[in-house]
Amino acid sequence: EEILAAVEEWEDCSIEIILDSGACRHVMARESAPGYTVHESPGSRRGQNFIVGNGERVPNEGQVALSLEADVGDGVTALLGTTFQVADLTRPLMSVSQICEQGLHCVFESTHALIVNAAGETVCRFEKEGQLFVAKMTLKAPGSFARPS
Numbered sequence: 190e191e192i193l194a195a196v197e198e199w200e201d202c203s204i205e206i207i208l209d210s211g212a213c214r215h216v217m218a219r220e221s222a223p224g225y226t227v228h229e230s231p232g233s234r235r236g237q238n239f240i241v242g243n244g245e246r247v248p249n250e251g252q253v254a255l256s257l258e259a260d261v262g263d264g265v266t267a268l269l270g271t272t273f274q275v276a277d278l279t280r281p282l283m284s285v286s287q288i289c290e291q292g293l294h295c296v297f298e299s300t301h302a303l304i305v306n307a308a309g310e311t312v313c314r315f316e317k318e319g320q321l322f323v324a325k326m327t328l329k330a331p332g333s334f335a336r337p338s
Contacts, residue, residue: 217281
């Protein structure tokens, strides 16, 4: 089953994503990715739930493959394709565990965190805001570059 949030004409939009060491997968609410098709995922097929910070169970609604433009520092951006699970959360979460499973590295500093590829290139920068690492990314049009693996 496919679910599509309808948009008449694409406009890139800003999205804030939290880097989360406790999340098992990248997860976001359906409303965070307007215009993207949500596909069934293995977890949604099995009726799995995510357990959030207060212990509540939130159903896995499927997955969405996103095209993002991420800040890497010094005014430079990089295109990033990745898949998020869809669940009714208040803020999108990017999983440190999933990042590392993809062969990338997370480097944490006192003021920021970086996602770095095997070649040592920064692919995304998160700024520390309070106790959270937050990346302000741009959600690009679906299919605007290569589909994530």
